[in-house]
Amino acid sequence: MEVDNEALLEMTWRSPSNIALVKYWGKHGRQLPSNPSISFTLSRAFTETTVLFTPRRDSATPIVKSFLFEGKTNQAFARRIETFLQQITDKLPFLQQLQLDISSVNSFPHSAGIASSASAMSALALCLVEGRQRLKGDSFDLEDTINEVSEFARLGSGSASRSVVAPIGIWGAHPDIPGSSDRYAISFPFELHSSFDNWKDSILLVSDEVKAVSSSAGHQLMKNHPFARTRFKQARANIRRITVAMQQGDIGAFGTIVEEEALTLHGLMMNSRPSFMLLLPETVRIIQSLRRWRRQADVPVYFTLDAGPNVHLLYPSTHADRVLQWMEKELPEYLQSDKIVRDEVGMGPVKV
Ligand code: DP6
Helix, strand or coil: CCCCCCCCEEEEEEEEEEEEEECCCCEECCCEECCCEEEEEEEEEEEEEEEEEEECCCCCCCCEEEEEECCEECHHHHHHHHHHHHHCCCCCHHHHHEEEEEEEEECCCHHHCCCCHHHHHHHHHHHHHHHHHHHCCCCCCHHHHHHHHHHHHHHHCCCHHHHCCCCEEEECCCCCCCCCCCCCEEECCCCCCHHHCCEEEEEECCCCCCCCCCHHHHHHCCCCCCCHHHHHHHHHHHHHHHHHHHHHCCHHHHHHHHHHHHHHHHHHHHCCCCCCCCCCHHHHHHHHHHHHHHHHHCCCCEEEECCCCCEEEEEEHHHHHHHHHHHHHHCHHHHCHHHEEEEECCCCCEEC
């Protein structure tokens, strides 16, 4: 390297969020999951991250030279990324010679309460692996490096491992899923029944308050949880059932598992020590209304939840008109653009 501070390389990746169908809740060791999980990779909720790599002469200075989130310096994010990068220098030693200017934007409002660590950490992992390849003078092919990218994303945030594969990601070793691993996510290795093509995820933004419990703190709650063993066993059984349902086109079985998983996640939070109750009365109102209408109208629309009060409505796009009619009648306030993210299952990250 001839000149100090000369930019070596710059790149941008766009990576989507994902919504878990069978939830990851509980981890051990170096970000290894206590049970396998499966998710739909989304499309419109994404993070776009640009990384500028320049030489670093002094190893005492931080790897993160600057971090801009939505155009503004963000020290809290910079510290989190710095910790993450320092932790992975054993696996990516090229980082020891570099400093990074990182800037990141989300397609969805930060205050929307949508988990952004999955899209953010997967976008960063893509930049890191492509950066390493290109700085070595090698070409970069996402298909060849996908397991490694997913592994780095996982080390940043567990659920991020699933965002790099599409349209369905499975993370965590399971005896019935060939190729599955605790280290990285793989895409659904079976033939997906056509009734699972083109699904929507309408995210109803019930609250934009900061979560009372971070995911990392939440996973710790499973360490001494009285139901931990039973839960991990249930998740493995649900992975088996849902992957069969998705091959056979059994939408009813799929929906039953998805809703059971959402409520189990919240049940586990409610009955852990300390206890957390993240459902709001409004969350319950939406769920009750959905279940009532579904019984009458016989439309395959199911809810799921993250570790927060927002409701994800999952349904085949062929039923979008019916879902809209129900929302117009029962939930008209969510048709305003700041109360809903109209997402759908997508095809994974793209290089910008
Ligand atoms: C409820 O991946 O955000 O969304 O690994 O600590 O970063 P860390 O946690 P995170 O946990 C996600 C939990 C969940 C369920 C899921 O996405 O599977």
